[in-house]
Amino acid sequence: MKGHTIALCGGVGGAKLAFGLTRALAPDDLTIVVNTGDDFIHLGLHVSPDIDTVAYSLSDLADRERGWGLAGETWAFMDSLKRLGGESWFNLGDRDLAMHVERTRRLAAGESLSQVTATLTTALGIAHRVVPMSDESVRTIIQTADGELPFQRYFVGEQCRPVVTGVRFAGAERARPSPAFAAALARSDLAAVIVCPSNPYLSIDPILAVPGVRAGLAGLSAPIVAVSPIVGGRAIKGPAAKLMRELGVEPGSAAVGRHYGGLLDGLVIDETDRADAAELRALALEPLVARSVMKNDEDRFRLARETIAFATELARPAAGSRRVS
């Protein structure tokens, strides 16, 4: 693909495709914009779970079996903290902890989250741009029948058990796209936006909730394609399908397409969901049927290449004909 690509990304599933994209595109040709709605202050430390998941995936330090955190991680800090009666519902590994301590220290010293993220990802050997969606605080709040829960309390503390009635993004109205995100959106050579297979409600919606982002995307001439995180009516990982049902939506590729409204030009769906292609076309959404479950590096690389090629295809007829949601 000639020109620049923006990837919108959440945690684990999105990070896998981001890994593939970094193997397919040169560092100058890709900006990976990461959800920070999951960020929270824990034990006085600024934790950015999705940024760290992406950073660990791209630097190949991630634990692939557990699905989060670092490979070979140790837990001496948590053991000791438990002994001291500290909060132990959110696990922080010994190596992982260095990211949070150093991030917190730099933020306290006046650096922006973008600056801190650039420093930390560079230190991990990542050549590609990994940027927060915003340098301002946006906090995903899960609304349930029993009241509101901060995201990590829902996701980790309650392990997604509460029935979700809605999601809101506290502080979003005062946020701005991070400088690198805004700059990428404004590039004249922007060739594609790829929405990674992350949870649409919990990982991508926070990015879209930052003022200016949705309109900015809608106004692009470059194609926007998403990879569905729902395969065979189930989320590959995480609570997406459960949450869709709780919100009254039948989990499926078509529902993902509808959720993004008119924003997308194309949706990559798994072979399992081949039958959904017609419904997507009826939504004026071009489907690409692919093997979208990424089990190894080859899967990640192949899906990245196919998604890039799909966007390149769509760029030809679709330019200038964007529907605004």
Next chain:
Amino acid sequence: MKGHTIALCGGVGGAKLAFGLTRALAPDDLTIVVNTGDDFIHLGLHVSPDIDTVAYSLSDLADRERGWGLAGETWAFMDSLKRLGGESWFNLGDRDLAMHVERTRRLAAGESLSQVTATLTTALGIAHRVVPMSDESVRTIIQTADGELPFQRYFVGEQCRPVVTGVRFAGAERARPSPAFAAALARSDLAAVIVCPSNPYLSIDPILAVPGVRAGLAGLSAPIVAVSPIVGGRAIKGPAAKLMRELGVEPGSAAVGRHYGGLLDGLVIDETDRADAAELRALALEPLVARSVMKNDEDRFRLARETIAFATELARPAAGSRRVS
């Protein structure tokens, strides 16, 4: 000994005697007052090196070979922090880190250092009272020919290499003795004050610099005895002897006695320094010759018992005859 004992204590050497004292005295009969002049904010965390050394010694979690930190400590956090380009001159072990994180979190939530210290030492299974000298910030500053250095920069960062021209205690003028320290000083049943074999200039002087402490000690009828940290003209550990020479004082038990001015009634000196006894008597300081190098638990326990017995001896004639420095 009947009645209450106060121990004034710095880091490693003092903690060894404090350990012995906790084996000789019941929890209600001992208040261990710890130097906090070494405290500092590192990586955004409140580190209290002497409190932690005492806590680890009393809970028998300390690494006895290395002389600081926890036995079986691991260093994954530091490895990771170095990789991220973080400050690595001060080592924080994975388990040790939990103390700093939990202390910092509780202080930020509004607890006093006394409250935090009580919670953390209790969690480590310590029944005796370990209290900071003050809840206010007092910071030991090392004056050198090349300017001033915060204590840990001198002690750890520069490994005590700079030539010391003086020591000052920033903030001391606004500090007060911690509530438990003040309460212990005011007890009608106070039977003895034991100055542990810690560095007089760097570990005990900060305690004496807290307004009211020196006068409070001078006004006591209970005897005050110190254990000399200098044996055979050398410090058992740390920079005491080097520092004394740099300040123009010949390192020795007599110099330790003189340094504390008229505050002491007795000084425990090592067998090696038996010849100093006469000089101490000339200073109106009762000497006790003992084996004061503590290599194992038996040494700690024996020296604690001998020091307590020594104070008990001194209590008889010395009551009411305190010299005020």
